[in-house]
Amino acid sequence: AVRDTDSPTLAVIPGDGIGPEVTAEALKVLEVASPVKFSPTRYDLGAERYLATGEVLPDSVLAEIRQHDAILLGAVGGKPNDPNLPPGILERGLLLRLRFELDHYVNLRPSRLFPGSVSPLADHVLSKGDIDFVVVREGTEGPYTGNGGALRVGTPAEVATEVSVNTAYGVERVIRDAFARAEKRPRKKLTLVHKTNVLVNAGSLWWRLFESVAAEHPDVTTDYIHIDAAMIFMATDPARFDVIVTDNLFGDIITDLAAAITGGIGLAASGNVNPDRTAPSMFEPVHGSAPDIAGQQKADPTAAILSGALLLDHLGHAEAAAAIEAAVLADLTERDPGTSRRTSEVGDAIAARL
Amino acid sequence: AVRDTDSPTLAVIPGDGIGPEVTAEALKVLEVASPVKFSPTRYDLGAERYLATGEVLPDSVLAEIRQHDAILLGAVGGKPNDPNLPPGILERGLLLRLRFELDHYVNLRPSRLFPGSVSPLADHVLSKGDIDFVVVREGTEGPYTGNGGALRVGTPAEVATEVSVNTAYGVERVIRDAFARAEKRPRKKLTLVHKTNVLVNAGSLWWRLFESVAAEHPDVTTDYIHIDAAMIFMATDPARFDVIVTDNLFGDIITDLAAAITGGIGLAASGNVNPDRTAPSMFEPVHGSAPDIAGQQKADPTAAILSGALLLDHLGHAEAAAAIEAAVLADLTERDPGTSRRTSEVGDAIAARL
Ligand SMILES: CC(C)[C@H](C(=O)O)[C@@H](O)C(=O)O
Ligand SMILES: CC(C)[C@H](C(=O)O)[C@@H](O)C(=O)O
Numbered sequence: 001a002v003r004d005t006d007s008p009t010l011a012v013i014p015g016d017g018i019g020p021e022v023t024a025e026a027l028k029v030l031e032v033a034s035p036v037k038f039s040p041t042r043y044d045l046g047a048e049r050y051l052a053t054g055e056v057l058p059d060s061v062l063a064e065i066r067q068h069d070a071i072l073l074g075a076v077g078g079k080p081n082d083p084n085l086p087p088g089i090l091e092r093g094l095l096l097r098l099r100f101e102l103d104h105y106v107n108l109r110p111s112r113l114f115p116g117s118v119s120p121l122a123d124h125v126l127s128k129g130d131i132d133f134v135v136v137r138e139g140t141e142g143p144y145t146g147n148g149g150a151l152r153v154g155t156p157a158e159v160a161t162e163v164s165v166n167t168a169y170g171v172e173r174v175i176r177d178a179f180a181r182a183e184k185r186p187r188k189k190l191t192l193v194h195k196t197n198v199l200v201n202a203g204s205l206w207w208r209l210f211e212s213v214a215a216e217h218p219d220v221t222t223d224y225i226h227i228d229a230a231m232i233f234m235a236t237d238p239a240r241f242d243v244i245v246t247d248n249l250f251g252d253i254i255t256d257l258a259a260a261i262t263g264g265i266g267l268a269a270s271g272n273v274n275p276d277r278t279a280p281s282m283f284e285p286v287h288g289s290a291p292d293i294a295g296q297q298k299a300d301p302t303a304a305i306l307s308g309a310l311l312l313d314h315l316g317h318a319e320a321a322a323a324i325e326a327a328v329l330a331d332l333t334e335r336d337p338g339t340s341r342r343t344s345e346v347g348d349a350i351a352a353r354l
Numbered sequence: 355a356v357r358d359t360d361s362p363t364l365a366v367i368p369g370d371g372i373g374p375e376v377t378a379e380a381l382k383v384l385e386v387a388s389p390v391k392f393s394p395t396r397y398d399l400g401a402e403r404y405l406a407t408g409e410v411l412p413d414s415v416l417a418e419i420r421q422h423d424a425i426l427l428g429a430v431g432g433k434p435n436d437p438n439l440p441p442g443i444l445e446r447g448l449l450l451r452l453r454f455e456l457d458h459y460v461n462l463r464p465s466r467l468f469p470g471s472v473s474p475l476a477d478h479v480l481s482k483g484d485i486d487f488v489v490v491r492e493g494t495e496g497p498y499t500g501n502g503g504a505l506r507v508g509t510p511a512e513v514a515t516e517v518s519v520n521t522a523y524g525v526e527r528v529i530r531d532a533f534a535r536a537e538k539r540p541r542k543k544l545t546l547v548h549k550t551n552v553l554v555n556a557g558s559l560w561w562r563l564f565e566s567v568a569a570e571h572p573d574v575t576t577d578y579i580h581i582d583a584a585m586i587f588m589a590t591d592p593a594r595f596d597v598i599v600t601d602n603l604f605g606d607i608i609t610d611l612a613a614a615i616t617g618g619i620g621l622a623a624s625g626n627v628n629p630d631r632t633a634p635s636m637f638e639p640v641h642g643s644a645p646d647i648a649g650q651q652k653a654d655p656t657a658a659i660l661s662g663a664l665l666l667d668h669l670g671h672a673e674a675a676a677a678i679e680a681a682v683l684a685d686l687t688e689r690d691p692g693t694s695r696r697t698s699e700v701g702d703a704i705a706a707r708l
Contacts, residue, residue, distance in 0.1 A: 087561070088554035096552070120479045120590045121696075143497075143518070143553060150555045154562070158522035159554040164497070168512040195603070198450070199497060199506045200442035201514040207441070208508070231611035232619060235589070236474045249549070253607060256582035260589040 008069035008315055009036045011280065016046040017289025017342075018299035025301035025347025026072060026308040029327075032354045033320045034312060041068070045094055047078030047085055047289070056093035057284075060201075062101060070311050071098070071282035074304065075289040092146055099139050102279035104176050104272035105170065107139035107248070107287065108310065109255040111238075116333040117263030121235070129239030131262055136243060137251025139169040139272055142202075144248040166202040166247070172209045177275055178245035179217045182294040189221045189242035193230045193250055206247070209291025230254060234261060259286055266299075267307035267332075271314060281314050283307040297342040302328055305350055327353035362423035362669055364392045365634065370400040371643025372653035372697075379472060379655035379663040379701025382504040383681075386705045387674045388666060395422070399448055400638040401432030401439055401643070410447035416455060421461025424665050425452070426637035426660065429643040440550075446500055453493050456633035458626035459524065460531050461493035461602070462664065463609040463640065465592075470687040471617030475589070476614025483593030485616055489599060493526040493626055498602040520556040520601070527562045531629055532599035533571045543569075543575045543596035545606055547584045560601070584608060588615060613640055620653075621686075623660035625668060635668050637661040656682055660702055681707035 004229055012027065014020035030038060038041070043061060052054050065071060078085040099107070104329040113119055175192075182190040192210045195346035196203030214222045225233065227250045233240055234257050246254060259268035268286035285303030293299060306328060313321035327350045341349070366381065368374035384392060397415060404410050419425060430448055432439040453461070467473055467485040501517035529546075536544040546564045550557030561578070568576045579587065581604045587594055588611050600608060613622035622640035639657030647653060660682060667675035681704045694704070 004617075045706050087557060088552065091551040092554065118478075120476055122474055122476045125474045128592055141518075147515075148553075148555050149519070150559065152522075153558075156522050156526075158559055160554050160559040162497075162518040162553045163499075164502070164516040164518070166514045166516075168510050172510075185416040186533040195606075196441040197445040198603075198606075199444065199502075199516045200446065200500075201502050202516050203441060204507075205512055205514040208534040226612065228610035231607055232614040236618075249552075251676045252552075252582050255603075256587060257585035257611070264590075265586060278479060344706075 002249065006036050007039055008036055009067070010040040011065045011068040011071045012040045012042045013045050013071065013073045013076075014042065015074040015076040015289060016048055017075055017291040017294040019046070019076065019289050020234045021295070021343045022285060022299050022301040022304035023072060023074035023207045026304040028347045029324060029351050029354070030308045030312070032351045033324045035317055035320055036315075046076040047090060050090060051078065051084055057097055058284060060133060062097070065098070066102065066279055066282050068278050070315060072308065072311060073282055073284035075285065075287060077289040077291070078125060079291050096144060096146070098282060099272050099352070102272075102282065103274045103276070104139045104282060105174050106271075106273040106275055107137035107251060108134065108271040108273050109137060109251070109258070110134040110256070110269065111258040111262045111304065114329055114332045117267060118303070118337070119261055119263055121261050125236060125238075128237055131238045132252050133241035134181065134243050134257070135251055135255050135258060136174060136181060136245045137255060138170065138174045138246070138248045138342070141166055142248035145249060157173075164199070164202055166205050168205065168209065171206055175209050175245055177215050178243055179213055179220055182220045182243040183191055183217060185242055187242040188219055191241060191244045192222070192224045193227055193244055193246040193254065194224070195227050196224070197226065202247070210245070225324070228252070231257065234258065255286060267301070267302050267306070269303050269310055271307065271310040273314060281311075283314070285310040297344060298340070299343050301343050302350075303330070305347065321354055324350075359423065360390050362390055362391055363421070363426045364394040365419045365422040366394045366396045367399050367425065367427045367430075369428040369430040369643060369650040370402055370432060370526035371429055371645040373400070375649070375651060375697045376639060376653050376655040377558050379697060380658040382701045383669065383678060383705050384662045384666070384708070385552070386708045387678050388640045389671055389674055396643055400430040401444060404444060405432065405438055407640070410443060410637075411451055416451070419452070420456065420633055422634050424634050425668060426662065426665060427636055427638035428638065429641060431506050431643040431645070433645050437497050440451055450498060451541050452636060456626075456632070456636065456638060457628045458493045459528050460625075460627040460629055461491035461605060462488065462625040463491060463605070463612065464623065465609070465612040465616045467616045468621070468654050468683055468686045471621060472691070473615055473617055475592070479590060482591055483605045485592045487592070487595035488535065488597050489605055489609050490528060490599045491609060491614060492524065492537060492600070492602045497604035515696065518553070518556055518603070519603075520559050522563065524557065525560055526567065529563050529599055532597055533567055533574055534575045536597040537571060541596040542573055545595060545598045546578045547598055547600040547608065548577070548578070548579055549581050549604070550578070551580065553680040556601070564599070575584070581607070585611065588612065588705035589705060609640060619657070621656050623657050623664055625661070625664040627668060627669075635665075637668075639664040651698060652694070653697050655697050655701050656686070656704075659701065665696055677708055
């Protein structure tokens with residue numbers, strides 16, 4: 001479905017809260033950096049549309065979005081605890097539906113401590129080495145499938161279940177992708193993170209497939225750590241990581257911690273990638289819609305801009321992607337932590353470096 | 355089943371690796387600190403017994419252990435990747451079986467940054483306030499139930515599931531316990547951690563019961579954060595937490611990170627508590643058996659010693675428990691980070707302060 005083209009079509013979902021502001025800056029930078037001219041179509045989806053119309057993601061809109069070469073998403077989500085917006089409606093109905101329907105099985109989240117950004121970790125940890133790893137989070141299975149249910153809801157006898165579904169089909173393909181990525185990096189190291197000692201069924205499947213694909217990649221150094229131990233390493237020795245492959249939920253948890261230790265969620269980019277290109281991939285900052293600061297030009301658009309770089313890279317424009325990263329790096333290095341810039345000023349500054 | 359007695363019986367499971375060494379120090383300190391005389395019975399369970407006999411936890415041994423007033427456990431677990439010891443055998447068969455059979459529904463994990471211990475967090479994070487919180491981790495439900503299974507194992511069509519089971523019965527009792535604990539602390543603050551926006555069935559159950567029990571405790575300040583956002587707060591503002599209540603798996607993940615940021619897993623104690631006292635509670639350090647340093651008197655027994663304090667507190671000897679904590683605090687403060695002491699020397703030093 002994805003065309004190799006000089007004018008790729010882009011479905012843009014600015015979303016809610018700070019989503020539209022950061023997306024505008026990502027588009028601004030994309031326009032300057034990209035060797036190809038994008039033709040963007042805007043889709044208004046998110047809390048606002050749902051609250052106004054009851055619609056989350058109409059099938060016809062999904063069908064349209066599917067025709068594009070790539071998707072750029074800002075952030076979706078309404079005010080916390082809005083009684084008209086029960087938890088899960090937008091997440092399951094929009095964000096996860098896009099990831100699942102478009103088969104985004106590689107949820108790619110690079111983590112790098114850029115010079116100039118402030119880590120909450122102490123110098124004795126940071127001095128162990130550069131933090132520069134990428135998490136390959138499975139995106140279409142695990143506890144995110146929406147399997148499970150509830151019985152006798154609202155009574156003292158209520159039972160609620162969540163089923164993590166893991167298939168050889170789904171696990172093997174993401175592990176293969178992670179090995180391919182590890183192979184392209186200087187350290188060529190891949191760590192599997194799971195909880196094989198408790199989640200024995202899923203853990204055994206992940207472990208066996210990891211071992212068998214590893215046998216085909218003798219040049220990649222591998223290891224395994226439990227999700228709980230991974231927390232400790234993230235906090236005490238994050239430089240040990242190169243590529244991490246993990247399950248959907250563990251990946252969600254690890255990547256927020258990874259974002260925190262590398263200077264915050266304002267910098268963390270992600271790609272929901274369909275490596276087989278049977279549908280468009282989707283790029284979005286890891287952060288949420290932050291309704292408390294929406295519309296005030298206070299949000300840092302860097303994560304959205306870096307997500308744009310991942311988008312370019314995915315479409316085959318590696319050089320342009322690297323140029324955006326370099327511009328961000330320069331901007332971060334020269335950022336004055338004492339002054340706060342408007343969202344558009346950050347976008348302008350990064351665009352001006354290109 | 356638990357007696358109020360002057361000579362409580364203690365089932366001691368030293369376990370594997372460094373387990374026996376740290377348990378010896380915990381018993382040494384308990385003996386000095388306790389106003390009552392324990393009569394300990396040692397149970398050899400763990401990797402060694404399993405490898406020698408194939409036995410994990412014979413029913414007759416479980417029945418015997420159940421007759422005690424409390425259980426002290428060191429650590430269980432064999433060498434990593436031992437082909438004779440598949441992952442889960444000891445965890446599911448011994449550790450989790452004890453927690454489930456003895457209805458340890460409150461897995462209690464206090465986290466405090468003691469003066470003198472080294473946090474991996476930077477000063478600008480630590481200066482936000484003292485880190486002193488306790489995680490009340492549900493211990494008998496969630497993804498730990500061992501529900502789920504696998505189909506067509508070893509084929510490309512394999513499907514493996516893990517089922518998180520959550521009941522109103524199980525969730526309400528642990529939430530009630532957490533509110534009672536929050537009420538006794540100066541800040542009286544309780545945070546629910548879950549992933550209600552994705553795990554909507556379990557999340558909705560946790561959220562509704564949390565809200566309804568909160569209505570009975572107007573003096574307790576409450577809030578909710580998603581597990582991924584909790585990671586960010588742990589790394590950037592852990593002083594915000596007072597009491598956390600969460601699911602079995604999220605609690606496993608959070609408490610290892612909590613241990614890391616408060617000076618490491620060598621200090622983290624835990625209690626597997628049956629608050630209804632229908633069976634003995636079990637106290638154990640959060641760390642594992644660390645086979646690589648076993649038998650070398652290199653392990654820090656502080657976590658085991660603090661677990662002994664939790665045990666004393668549970669049996670009604672709050673003053674003696676506080677005395678152990680004070681002795682540990684003094685020892686930590688005066689520890690010379692440049693010299694390493696033997697396991698028994700640390701135990702001796704703490705015992706000598708009592
Ligand atoms: C909003 C939520 C559904 C989502 C997730 O859990 O994947 C988010 O936390 C993320 O990491 O992209
Ligand atoms: C060893 C393992 C089964 C256990 C758990 O997952 O609960 C451990 O990590 C813990 O936190 O006590």
